[in-house]
Amino acid sequence: MQRRADGTTLAQLAILVPITLLSLAVVLAIAQSVFGLAFGWGITLAWLAAGLLVMHRPTERLLAARLFKLRKPTPQEFDYLAPIWKEIARRAEIDATNYELWIEKSDDINAFASAGHIVAVSERALRTLPPGQLAGVLAHELGHHMGGHSWAAVLTVWYSLPARLVYHLARLVIAALGYVVARTRSCFLGVILLSVLTVAAVYAIVFLPVIVGPYLLAWLGRRSELRADRKAAELGFAPTLIAVLRDYDQDEDQETTGGLLATHPSPAKRIQRLEAAMRPAAV
Template sequence: MDDLEYLHAPGKRLYIAARQRRADPTTLGQLVLHLPAFAFSLGMVLVVGRLFELAWGLPLWLPVTLWLVSGLLVFHRPTEDLYARYVLGFRYPLPHELAKLGPVWREVTGRAGIEGDGYRLWIENTENLNAYAAAGHIVGVTRFAVESLPSAQLAAVLAHELGHHTGGHSWSTLAGRWYGLPCRAAFRAGHAVLSSTDSVMVRGSCLVTAVLLAGSSFMLLGPAAALLGGVPLVLLLLPYATAALSRRAELRADVHAASLGFAPMLTEVLLAMENAGTPTSPAPGTTGPRGAVTRSGPGAQLLASHPDYATRLHRLRPFLTPQR
């Protein structure tokens, strides 16, 4: 199945959608789940800003403003290019790769009514069958996928990635990671300090301090301490909620590709990936067409960032049935 109806052929009319991007419910849910890390990071920036104010007289609003504005630079095209090249490890397509990717990408964006020139195509130089959507304009695909997939199946993969961009999944993922960076850095530093010491006294003192703080809070605040006690529970549930929304985003991207007429091709790709046992761990700050991440232990399915292949194939089945 390698036939594509190229909309850019002579005599074809191309329609451009009025809304090139949107924030679907999955994106809004992701942003809500990022709020705790954002609040913690903001608190750290405020503390650092206060120290700068006391030491050098810098106004408190300056570091806070710089930190907030820095997130916009992540979606600046030159900065995105640096992110794709040096963080994700992508490269520009070679001439023969671009010769295949270009017409396929124009077909996909033409069907969706999207300005394809607003995105940049990248290659991951690996032998895996994968693709990625990242930041605001990055669409990556592996060299193996370009060389081995027929044009129709490659179009289905790219349509899936376009669905992540038009649904807002990609930019919300990167924004959450960027603004949560101080929070993650603080937790990793604390974990490293505790892991590096073999002193039972140090670890015991941390536990005693936590118990004393909890007891003092209950005595001083009474019922209000119950609300504070719920904070750790919320933090424990965040990974499960984040994984659930990630799985939902993958299903929405599948539906996007299917709605453009690529359901049969995407089904073939997923079956091939399932049979090949394709690795499914996503690159940081990216989304893609991979299946469920392989995990072991209790609750593994609840922490998987991608749905299992059976679920994805089941969701595509209605698009394979001819409409009467």
């Protein structure tokens, strides 16, 4: 089994293209206004290239420690995790050393795949989950890496950031203009109102990818979770992953509380899909 970009990753990258173009225009406009034409292009190209550092191990380790609040496992923690991870890697037919095991400083039961090479598990999960359930959780995270979900998520954050910042700034400007219209009682009210509507229309058209993108990306995020579950099931870890999911509070249904922006399916839906994956195929 080799690392690749599955359908959800390719769709996510396709959605990212127009958002990245907006971000590119934002960075270029700001850089050129501050540093001039030549330096502006240089800064813009540097910003584009910086996204590729997601696969650069030293940069990835720095982000893991500073941004995601991860730490390297202690020798005792590594001795406990290493055999579990090696068994997962053996079943997946990959080199276990292609990925690095890290610990999340959290008291929640959690694990996640970060960027290109990191698999992190929370301190509480490490402390409370039995080895079989821990293997199911880690196999799920390997599924994210094998599908390319983790590096695509980091690229999405980086390349959408400038466009999202300007989008929110534009919302504040339009809100301020609307307030001015509401307070204006002069003969220019019609002109001001028309100007606000024009700005709002241009805003909606220009930033349509940023407005719609989060909903599409959240939907793809839910699909990527199910794909990672399916990968864990293919490796034989469906029963132990189901056991972990059943321990979750079923009242905290993300598809209900998070709505269209929920990034994870509900535990019940994940369990249903995992149980279906365990059934023998019809002849």
